[in-house]
Amino acid sequence: MIRLFKHYIPHAVILLGLIDLALLVFAGDFAWRLRASQIGMDPGAIAARGWQLAGFAGIILTAMIAVGVYGADALRSMRFATARLLVAISLGVIALAFVDFLFGGQNFWRSTLAYSMVGAIALLVLNRLVAGGVLGASAFRRRVLVLGAGQRAARLRALADRPESGFCIVGYIAMTDMTPDIEESIARSAISNLTRYVENLSVSEVVLALEERRNALPLGDLLRIKTTGVHVNDFSSFIERETGRVDLDTVNPSWLIFSDGFSSGRAISSAAKRLFDIAASSLLLVLSAPVIVLFALLVKLDSKGPAFFRQTRVGLYGQTFDVIKLRSMRTDAEAAGAQWAQKDDPRVTRLGKFIRKVRIDELPQTWSVLKGEMSFVGPRPERPEFVAELEQQLPYYAERHMVKPGITGWAQINYPYGASIEDSRHKLEFDLYYAKNYTPFLDLLILLQTLRVVLWHEGAR
Template sequence: MIRLFKHYVPHSVMLLGIFDLLLLLAAGEAAWQLRASQIGMDPGSFSERAVPLCGFALVVWVAMISVGVYGSEALRSMRYACARLLVAISLGIIALSVLDFIVPGATFWRSTLLFAMLLAVLLLVANRLLIGSFLGTSAFRRRVMVLGAGARAARLKALSKEKGSGFAVVSFIAMNEPDRAIPEAISREAIHDLGDFVDNLGVTEVVLALQERRNSLPLKDLLRIKTKGVHVNDFSSFIERETGRIDLDTVNPSWLIFSDGFSSGRVISSASKRIFDIVASALLLALTWPIIALFALLVKLDSKGPAFFRQRRVGLYGQDFDLIKLRSMRTDAEKDGAKWADKDDPRITRIGKFIRKVRIDELPQSWSVLRGDMSFVGPRPEVPKFVADLEEQLPYYAERHMVKPGITGWAQINYPYGASIEDSRHKLEYDLYYAKNYTPFLDILILLQTLRVILWPDGVR
């Protein structure tokens, strides 16, 4: 994987993205040449239209990232990828058409954009037919050797077999563990020189997956592997990188303390994040107040009670604040106390079902962002009762409050809506990853991917 601003991107995704960007540039140039020949116009030099071409390619490319074209589902399903491509290119062309209307001459002609859209669809689909099928093969997967043959090694074996996995386990080495879960593992005593063994297999990374490390670390082996230039990783760091979450089953306080993350450099990130929050929330409120007002009226007409719902939530450093949303449930929804929303929850009103589905009920939270109680990106804030219960049942739950809560977050785009302790545990693993690794780059990625969640609201309640 390639690490960009503390966030890992698979080599296959990076390769596909670069090819797509180049093909979008080619589609834009071909569309310009085609339209110029149709009307008998001199197309001019390439340098004269370089900026519009790059703008076209970048806008469509960002739209592709937003709707999940580079997600694991799109990488393994051609039908899924084509559907997302069509949506992304359509959104990109609409955005460019609006820009051309606002600033005439700054982009392509709208007729040229139509040609560019059709050519882009053909080229991008052809790209996936030609090289997309190779992205899941061993040619694009890292060759990993696992030291260990217990339960952790079995988890790595299962993870490597998932579709879209970026690595393949080429060998398991049993290290005198009492409970062996990998029958095909090779005993360490059967290998004379582990360094030569690694070279012969073409291993690019070794993962230490021992259940008990106290007084059992194979230091000589690890040193020999390291001096061969092969990357050595521990189990928790490997899982974090491959899954984008922190594994609560194996992580311990010392790993959190000594691993990369929670750095002091985030002071700059926090300042830029706050500036963005102020500007974006003020702009969003200015643009969406008619929508908020309209649906506030519809909420009032649909059911008795106030249009807005105010509730205490836990924010930064465990401090409570008032969260404001458009009301989507009956006024007596919490007469017996706060509880998670169920599927087809009878407390949700008719208008409430719609505004939850398209996330309109979240718009008033922009005021909380402007005030500084929330950010656009961060862990979702929970009610104090839930937080108290979850802190008792889940380790490290309080650490998610080390960053501001957000309207959207890493857990929201990676895990469907959850309404149980087990769901909260899974979402906490993503929240901790964000709290440990957040940067402006990750925030931008989450904001873009939120569009995918809005367009395909799986699991919304």
């Protein structure tokens, strides 16, 4: 994987994205030349239309990222990828037409956009047909040797078996005399020189997956392996990198303290984030005001009760604040006390089902962003009643309050809607990853992919 602004991106995704970018530029240039030949115009040098081509390719690629073209499902399913490509390119072309209209120019002709759209779809689908099998081949995956043969090693094997995995495991070494969970593992005593064994297998990374490190940590072997240029990683760091979450089953306080992350040098990033929140929330409140007013009236007509409701949530450093949302449930929804939302929740009104799916009920929360109680991106704020329970049952739950809560977040785009202690545990793993690895780049990635969640109603309940 390649680490970009503290966030890991698979090599295959980077390579696929670069090829897509080149093909988009080619499609845009071909469309221009085709249209120029039809009207008898000199197409001119490619440098003269460089910014138009860059704008076309950049906006389409941004739309592709936003709708999940580079997600795990799209990488392993050609049918899934094609559907997302069609949506992304359509949205991108609409955005380009809007830009051309907004600035009153003739930079993106409708005819060239139509040709570009057809050409881009054909080339990008062909790219996935040709390169898809190659990118998924083991030759493009990192070769990993696992030191350990217990439950942690079994978890790594399951992770490597995923179609979108960026690594393959070339061997397991049982470091203790305990009965191994991995039958094909080799006993450490059967290997005379571990460093040479690593070299012979062309291993690119060694992962320490010991159930118990006491008297089993091969410091001498690991030092020699490290000095030969092979990357050595511990289990928790490897899981964090490969899954984008902090594994609560294996993480300990010392790992959180000494691992990279939770950087104190966030003053500039935090200031930039606040400026973005103020500008974006002000603009969104102005643009969405008619929508909010319209649906507020519809909520009043659909069921008895107020159009809006306030609810206390826990925010930064555990401080409470009130969020405002369009009401999507009956007024007596919590007559018996605070409850988790359920699938097909009977408390949700007819209109409430719709506004929850398209996230219209969340729009008034933009006011909390403008006031500084929330941000656009961050862990979703929970209710005090649930927080008290979750802090008792889930380790490190309080650490998620070290960053400002958000309307959307890393957990929201990676994990479906959950309404239980176990779901909260999984979401906490993603929230801790965000708090640990926050950068403006990660915020941008989350904002873009929130469009995917809204379009396909992922996580809505």
